[in-house]
Amino acid sequence: MRATRHHVLPGFRITLGFTLLYLCLIVLIPLCTIPIRTWTMSWARFVDVVTDPRVVASYRLTLVTSLAAATVNAVFGFLIAWVLVRYRFPGRRLIDALIDLPFALPTAVAGITLTAIYAPNGWLGAPLARHGIDVAFTPLGVTIALVFIGLPFVVRTLQPVIDDLDAQLEEAATSLGASRWMVIRHIILPYLYPAWLTGFALAFARSLGEYGSVVFISGNMPMRTEIVPLLIITKLEQYDYAGATAIALVMLLASFVLLLGINGLQHWAGRRLVN
């Protein structure tokens, strides 16, 4: 880059330097302790710990429920964001404010509340149980807790983008003879893809690490409803720091790869939009 080049914002070097320093202090150094702690164990023991059937069952539960919850949020979060931006109705601001509540509520409170509602004697749990659907203490319950905490991510990332989407574009397309489906397929979705994926990725990433709201509703049955963070706590209870960080490391790598993939997808969707 040439020295004479002008940036809109001055101070490129100092801001970049600050960014790197800040990221190191806040993100990288704490994360570094994970591989360092893991280093204290032998390779054979590491493999033993991270491939234990119970641990593998928890990876599966955490990944499947997180993906399911992020998918549900992607669909219904989109609907909610669309309704909140495009329509004016009484109580809209109130609903808009409600969206952020899962962010603000301590997750343990959310977990206890959800368990109370979905337990076999709860408001929603009792009628569901009569139809043979158990929610609390099953993977379904875990998914519901994750849907609850992940909702704001999708809604809040989509709202400004939908707001930017010019309604005249849709009108123009319709007046040129495009069907509703064509407008959605060729105008709305391509424009929203990147933000939508971001919301999905955020909700998914949040779910992977969620502990507080899940442990109450999951029932923590080995091989069936144990989430990965619970097994990490289990290791810590035995003062097995290395074992705990080994599981954390696997989870960290898996999330990183998945998020990288989603980012790549987003990049690809964004370029397609430009072309």
Add this chain to the structure above:
Amino acid sequence: MTRTRLFPVVLAVLVATAASACGGSSSNSGTGRALSLLNASYDPTRELYAGINAAFVKSWEATSHEKVTIQQSHGGSGAQARAVIDGLEADVVTLALAYDIDAIQQKGLIRDGWQKRLPENSAPYTSTIVFLVRKGNPKGVKDWDDLVKPGVGVITPNPKTSGGARWNYLAAWEYARRRPGGSDDTARAFVTQMFKNVPVLDSGARGATTTFVQRGIGDVLLAWENEAYLAIAESKGAVEIVVPSISILAEPPVAVVDAVVDRKGTRALAEAYLQFLYTPEAQEIVAQNHYRPRDPAVAAKYASSFASVTRFTIDEAFGGWQNAQKAHFADGGSFDQIYKPGAR
């Protein structure tokens, strides 16, 4: 933001951080004026130590004319031990299991032989594991062997994450072993059978109580005696206590954290605080909070509030917590075997 304007901001942030860090450490090391102790304890002792601390502050002021404040921290027993290991400046620890204090000792923060420094294995109060059943005891639960009957839902927290659950587990194990013809094999079969009746494994003791009392799940809750009394009071009689024929003598131990008191210069106060727990005054508070007092006179006075039950200690039955932990709750221990794929 330009270079000239960014620097003052960064500088201000750094100075503020440094200043607050210094402030924090200087107030900790301040031993001159206001003496203060930090007691790191486990969850169900909240009400107990609220009472004890108030009484101790009063008695210390009366004898030495010094003002003291006792700060109190509660959490899971294992989590509290880890916090102390990781640098929480607790002068004394009052935890659920000797195993957790052993862990602090192994890091060199507490000297060897801590359990011999105070009377009664350094446990100024005891407790036991009892059953909580629904009003009228509809399933007719009387003793441990009722817990393995089909159709009896048993609620206990996960022994991997909850100290209390480990007491429950070991009590059931020892009951089976003491039956005629009992052995480690029959005990394993008994406990495995019992866990087939467990629908939910909460991560902590309070969580299990909530599952049983509020959510209405299960027929029997295995609980600390003091928790059971609290649950009865809170549920207004919807549940009642059943005392099994044999149970465990739970000895929640206390210890001075040597490394911390020597650095802060609070040893005399910390030791006085723990010795205070054995005085008749403190023992009364212990009994009122449904822990079993050690003091014979106080125990006699409150005898009617505690059912008599044959109790055995971890040392007698399992050769201490280190052995019990290794055999039953470490990775691959007897608890893991129950849930091994294909074992059910």
